[in-house]
Amino acid sequence: MLTCRLCGSERLADVADLGATPPCERFLTAAQRDEPEQTYPLHLRVCTECWLSQLPPLITPEETFTEYAYFSSYSSSWVEHAERFVSGAVQRLGLGGDSFVVEVASNDGYLLQHVVRQGIGCLGIEPSGNVGRAARERGVPTLTAFLDEATAERVRKAHGPADLVVANNVYAHIPDVLGFTRGLRGLVADDGWVSIEVQHLLTLIELTQYDTIYHEHFQYYTVASAQRALATGGLAVVDVELLPTHGGSIRLWARPVAVAGEPSTRMLDVLAREKAAGLHEQSGYAEFGRRIATVRRELLGFLVQAAEEGRTVVGYGAPGKGNTLLNHCGIRPDLLAYTVDRNPYKHGRYTPGTRIPILAPERIAEDRPDYVLVLPWNLRAELTEQLAYVAEWGGRLVFPIPRLEVVDPARTEVSR
Template identity: 80%
Template sequence: MMMCRLCGSTNLADVVDLGATPPCERFLTAEQLEEPEITYPLHLRVCAECWLAQIPPLISPEDTFTEYAYFSSYSTSWVEHARTFVAETVERLELDSSSFVVEVASNDGYLLQHLVARSVPCLGVEPSVNVGTAAREKGVPTKSAFLSPETGAEVRAEHGPADLVVANNVYAHIPDVIGFTKGLRAMVADDGWVSIEVQHLLTLMDLNQYDTIYHEHFQYYTVASAQRALACGGLTVVDVELLPTHGGSIRLWARPDEVAGEPSTRVRDVLSREKAAGLHELSGYAEFAQRVARVRRELLSFLTAAAERGETVVGYGAPGKGNTLLNHCGIRPDLLAYTVDRNPYKHGRFTPGTRIPISAPERIAEDKPDYVLVLPWNLRAELTEQLSYVAEWGGKLVFPIPNLEIVEVGS
């Protein structure tokens, strides 16, 4: 019987069952196409006691993140998002050359490079050796490790307490949420700040963003469940910002309990919105599976109709979310000829489960397909601009989430 990893309750209710898929970042080489793939259930449940939405921890972070296919800097808009965050936070917290900032899951230095440029001492704690190496090549000090209470204590002992600890898009990626949270508290100064960005379950459900459910994401947060999670490490949420990133995220500002004080009105406002949507009770989760099924039917109907007409559809991007969508819909190369990605690591490989070939982006201009299915729909503005050239031959863009939308570029 599955137990809630936050509160230990066995009172977990079904939200949506997406079947069984391979881990979303386990891209295949040509040689591996002749080998079997291991699949794992992808079944989201919500705890009726603490409201943490979660999937079973069937794979370990070590399986996924020791060598990782995702490099943050390949997204121009994400690097700009990080630059803006650094500029605003340096001013907000008055960070300077006497400060110390730690980022957990710092990837290839996409964020900390902006602090280095401002001469603010910093350290990345990044478990993936290959992307950590890329960060160090940019001049970003990086420790190759998974965060735990012990790792947090080691960082504090070596570098001193951190004025700010940043954890962007990682709080969903760790099965030991209690241990990870205690690791955050171990690093942050007793009067310091913790900033966490994570996708908001409210927008995930409201906008049918079910493709962001995959095995790397062990849990999915409301502000209410994030409050409970951070409390287990001695941290209190004092402020929250609603962000457009990843289709809708929350930036949580937390401080050690002793200095936190009362939460801002924005915290109370977002909690009220979650409650109004029914996410603090089971009723709010009842119809999500039906909306997910509709997305699948719409996309398959479009792809099969295009195939019947002899039209070519290719993909843009090979993100983890795209692999959830492709596997859930059962899409194969007969319906999606190939996809492309800016990350050279993925070129010549194949998507897990669906085994769709991945090429360099230049192939789209060479082949002039009728449609381009945009898999990282959360980067819609950035990618619509990047793909504006498909209008030269009358090509169109297709966005599958939250509802199928076919877009004539420039219209």
């Protein structure tokens, strides 16, 4: 019997069943194409007691994050987002040379490099050895470890408590949400701050962003469910910002309960929006599956028609979300010849499950395809600019979510 990992309830209701897929970051080498792949159910449910949306923990973080294919710094817009955050946090919290900042899941130093440049002491905690090495090469002190209570205690003894603990796009990635939350509390000073960025379930549901459901994401948060989760570690959410990143995220500002004070007006406003959307009850999840089916039919219909017309379609990007979309829609190289990615780690590999080749971005200009399917649609503005050259031969960009759009990159107008 499945139980809620936050409150232990057995009252879990269906939200979306996407079948079974391989883990989204297990890119295949050429040799592995002739080997079997393990697949796991991708079935999102919501707890009707605490309203935490979640996947069953079928894979462990160690299986995914010990060696990782995602390097944050390959997205220039994400690095710029991190720089703005650091500047804002320094001003908001009055951080200076005597301060100490810890980032959990610090990846390749994309964020803490800006802390280093400000002359502020910092430490990254990153479980993936390969991306952690990239951070150290960038001059960012980085500990290779998963965060738990023992790691938090070790860091606190070695460096003292942190004035600010940052956890961007990791709070959804841990199945032991209770232990991880206690780890956050163990890192932060009694009068310190915790900043968490995570995709907002409200926009995921409203904009049918179902491709962000994959096995690395064990849970999906509203502000209300995040409040309940953080409270288990003695942290209280006091403010929230709505962000455009990843299609719609929330930045939660939390503090130890003893110093938290009253929540901000904008936090109360977001809670009211979630309630109005029905996400604090079962009704808000009812239509999600139907909208998912519409996205699938529209994308497959477009790709089949393009193939029948003899038009070439290639992909841009090989993100985790793209692999959920490709597998759920059953897209293979007959409909998507290849995809490209800026990360050289992925070049020469193949997407999990669908076995689509991943090439260097220069291949698009060489082949001049009719259409480029943009898989990291959340970076639309950045990638439309990067891919403006596709218009030179009359090519078009295709965005699959929230509804299929075919765009002229020279004019950024919908042509279908």
